[in-house]
Amino acid sequence: MNRRLARFLRRRGATPAEVERAVDDGWLVLLTLDRMLLPGASAFTANEMAARAGVDRDFSKRLWRALGFPDVPDDVPIFTREGLDALRNINVGLDTPFRRHENEHEALVGQVRAISAGLARVAEVFSDELAAVIAGAHEIGMADEDIAAALVDSFQWDRLAALNDYALRLQVRAALWRKLAVERDPSAEVELAVGFLDLVGYTAISQELEAEELSELVARFEAITRDTVAELGGRVVKMIGDEVMYVAEEPRAAVEIVLRLTERAGGDAALPDARAGVDFGPVVGRDGDYYGPVVNLAHRLVEVARPGTVLVSGRVRDAVGDDPAFDWSRMRVRRIRDIGRVESWSVRPGDRVPAPER
Numbered sequence: 527m528n529r530r531l532a533r534f535l536r537r538r539g540a541t542p543a544e545v546e547r548a549v550d551d552g553w554l555v556l557l558t559l560d561r562m563l564l565p566g567a568s569a570f571t572a573n574e575m576a577a578r579a580g581v582d583r584d585f586s587k588r589l590w591r592a593l594g595f596p597d598v599p600d601d602v603p604i605f606t607r608e609g610l611d612a613l614r615n616i617n618v619g620l621d622t623p624f625r626r627h628e629n630e631h632e633a634l635v636g637q638v639r640a641i642s643a644g645l646a647r648v649a650e651v652f653s654d655e656l657a658a659v660i661a662g663a664h665e666i667g668m669a670d671e672d673i674a675a676a677l678v679d680s681f682q683w684d685r686l687a688a689l690n691d692y693a694l695r696l697q698v699r700a701a702l703w704r705k706l707a708v709e710r711d712p713s714a715e716v717e718l719a720v721g722f723l724d725l726v727g728y729t730a731i732s733q734e735l736e737a738e739e740l741s742e743l744v745a746r747f748e749a750i751t752r753d754t755v756a757e758l759g760g761r762v763v764k765m766i767g768d769e770v771m772y773v774a775e776e777p778r779a780a781v782e783i784v785l786r787l788t789e790r791a792g793g794d795a796a797l798p799d800a801r802a803g804v805d806f807g808p809v810v811g812r813d814g815d816y817y818g819p820v821v822n823l824a825h826r827l828v829e830v831a832r833p834g835t836v837l838v839s840g841r842v843r844d845a846v847g848d849d850p851a852f853d854w855s856r857m858r859v860r861r862i863r864d865i866g867r868v869e870s871w872s873v874r875p876g877d878r879v880p881a882p883e884r
Contacts, residue, residue, distance in 0.1 A: 527549065531678060534678050538565040539561060539566045539568075540557060545557070549671075552670065554671060554674050555660060555673050558678065562677070562681055565606070566607050567606065568605065568606060572590075572598055572605065573601065574603075574605075575605050575613055581616075583600075585631055585635075586613060588635050592635045652686070660673060716809060716811065717806070718806070718809050718816065718820075719805070719842065720780070720816060720820050721772050722770070722802060722803050722827075723751070723769070723772075723784055723791075723828070725747060727799075728768035728798065729768075742796070743796060746796050746797060747768065750791065751765065751772075754790060760772045760779060760783050761774070763814070769828075771816075777842045777845040778845075778846050780806070780842070781846060781873055785875050788800045788802055789875070792834055798833075799833040801834065801835055803823075803827025803830075804824055804838040805838070806820065806839065807819070807820040823865055824839075826862045826865055836872065836873050836874075839871075840869035840870070843873075849876070851876045852875070853875065
């Protein structure tokens with residue numbers, strides 16, 4: 527084996543038996559990546575981790591589940607020193623004068639669960655790219671040992687970690703300004719415009735496309751959506767396949783966003799038509815998501831909108847007013863599932879909405 531690679535693996539905690547087995551079984555590249563990301567020998571059992579960190583075993587188990595992983599045997603050493611330090615830091619963080627929950631352990635588990643959900647998606651994006659690079663190396667005939675050695679030379683996790691840290695600090699700063707620029711309880715209701723948009727016929731289309739084609743469609747939709755929402759001053763709350771939920775502080779911005787999105791989707795040969803719904807009013811925020819009747823109505827309006835159209839509530843129409851940038855059409859009052867009779871308006875671009883970029 528490449529001596530430099532062997533030294534690297536030893537320094538990162540891989541035993542000679544692990545390296546030999548990885549070579550024989552064809553997962554040397556995976557072992558190298560594993561030790562790059564989580565260096566150190568597996569020295570602590572789950573019980574030892576909890577005892578050394580000074581936390582209850584049940585609490586440490588719940589944190590592990592909140593990260594998205596199944597329970598591990600209590601008596602098998604699978605955790606490294608870095609994992610122990612992380613658990614200790616969590617325990618120290620509980621000892622703070624700024625306590626706002628009677629059960630801080632319960633609150634922390636919820637926070638870890640929410641953060642882990644977001645990080646899992648980041649991990650999927652990064653691992654997709656890295657896996658494709660490794661597959662490409664195999665296709666041109668590179669041996670596992672050569673690929674592993676090249677990864678040691680080129681894989682720079684510190685740079686990616688620094689970028690993630692910077693992006694997170696930017697997002698936290700922006701969120702704090704939104705929540706604390708005016709004095710209020712961050713968990714109280716706030717008024718926001720909430721919009722939903724989905725791609726018409728996505729389920730049928732997804733059955734016809736190859737996996738790679740479907741992935742490209744979803745990636746195209748997400749790129750257009752995130753760029754448009756950010757460009758016009760909104761925030762993407764979540765994306766689930768063919769659907770996006772976003773919020774904006776001003777109803778006018780929410781309407782402009784959704785009109786631009788429906789036009790850009792309709793003008794993109796790779797995407798089917800879109801339809802959308804918007805409502806405005808008090809919502810409750812929790813763990814980066816929003817809840818309440820306003821969210822429910824915005825989502826229901828999407829279900830009754832025709833392809834290529836945008837439906838908004840009467841509250842949105844009243845808040846935006848007579849703006850020549852928008853062309854309004856009152857719809858008949860309709861009964862919407864689980865909500866009741868609702869006044870809605872169809873809105874189209876008026877004279878002053880710029881043409882969508884192609």
